[in-house]
Amino acid sequence: MASTANMLAHMAPNNTTPEELARLIDVHLGDLREPSPNWTLAVSPVSGRGVFATRHIAAGELIFRERALVVGPTARKGSPMNTCVCCHRLLPVQQFLCPHRCTLPVCPGCAESPAHRDECAHFQRWQPKDLDVTEEQPQPQPQQPTESVNPLSLRILTAVRVFYLSPEQRALVDAMQANAERGYRQEIIKAAQCFRKFPTTDRAFMDQLFRIVGVLNTNAFEAPCRVGEHETLLRGLFPLTAIMNHECTPNASHYFDNGRLAVVRAARDIPEGAEITTTYTKILWSNLTRGIFLKMTKHFMCDCARCNDNTENGTYLSALFCREQGCKGIVIPVQTKTLQPDWRCLSCENVFPHAKMARYQDFALNTINNRINSSSVPDMIHFINELCPRFCPPSNYVLIEAKLNVIWRMTRFGAPEYTEEELVHRDRYREDILAILHKLGAGECTLKKLITEEIQ
């Protein structure tokens, strides 16, 4: 097993030059590479390498498209595991595991396909312990799913697939940043425990695996993919999209076309030479929520203009009501660049410790999310309009997200008939959100496109 020091050395930002990285990216883009791209790779003043505009790029203009270098299941606990690991179709709830006993969920067609052959042999060699369970119960009981998939062994599949990429594709994975995080090591240890013959003593293999898992956790996206009526989230490595550094209100937006193709467009005008940025968080989250998410998952503190403004461009997405008796003012964080700021009331100027306001924010978050999960659309509208204003300022991001949830539910899932009044509320919520995006300077971001296109 690799020592921690050795592992960390492997994880350290690699020193592939931007030129070599650019060559590997060109090979990866293949026919999707434009003859004279409007972007280039260079060392970034923000962090590591970044993507930069080679000329003025107008808002809305296409910057690049790229296919996934590798995809696999996200294998999130609670998500349907009976999804084919190759074509992502929903499988029956019984007997959906590979007939060749690799214990991966796969449809009959894909089980025999070249796409599955190598990984199937790989998993068989490692001898999944799940086989013991299925062998003990050779006769499945009707109505009772006897097969189960271990999310930990399923999650390692994307990393295994990296071993079967071409040498140039492997070089590209090796050229990507891999953050050093103890949790990634745990991910591998837990996956190893799912197999009888996981090669934990093969040092070269384990070193490579540690780095690949680091690359995936640092760079991979969760990309929605729909097959028929079944929607699933794929874990995809899109190297060029991943090289873009983060900004909380970015100048570019990206979306995934059915899990396999990333499309990146300018959200605002981008001057020649400027770094092209994307966001790793939700754009409507408050400063603190984004800060905690970035620290925990991407291991950095963002220092962008939005993070340094405690009014959040005048959107007050963090705002909570003052805790002082009789005061109806709003309270916002005082300091930026910290995840534990003091909070001050804009009316009475009282200052509150972060712990107190964090408990209050959690209360608002849980109360609103519980409603989202349990209420019909009309009930949710009533809750947002009548009850939320009693405990949550209208600018708070949780309330804004609740409005967004109502918009999605009214436009996406089936089409129950809504009353004129409900439609008016939906349109008002959309206007509220568009006004916030405008204040943030989000330009033609993906969210704006979605909420304006979905409501016609």
Ligand SMILES: C[S@@+](CC[C@H](N)C(=O)[O-])C[C@H]1O[C@@H](n2cnc3c(N)ncnc32)[C@H](O)[C@@H]1O
């Ligand atoms: C997907 S990589 C981005 C590409 C990376 N710059 C490179 O050279 O490959 C994500 C990592 O880049 C760094 N990063 C991205 N945006 C950043 C920002 N705004 N501030 C500080 N670090 C950032 C963090 O280390 C983060 O974990």
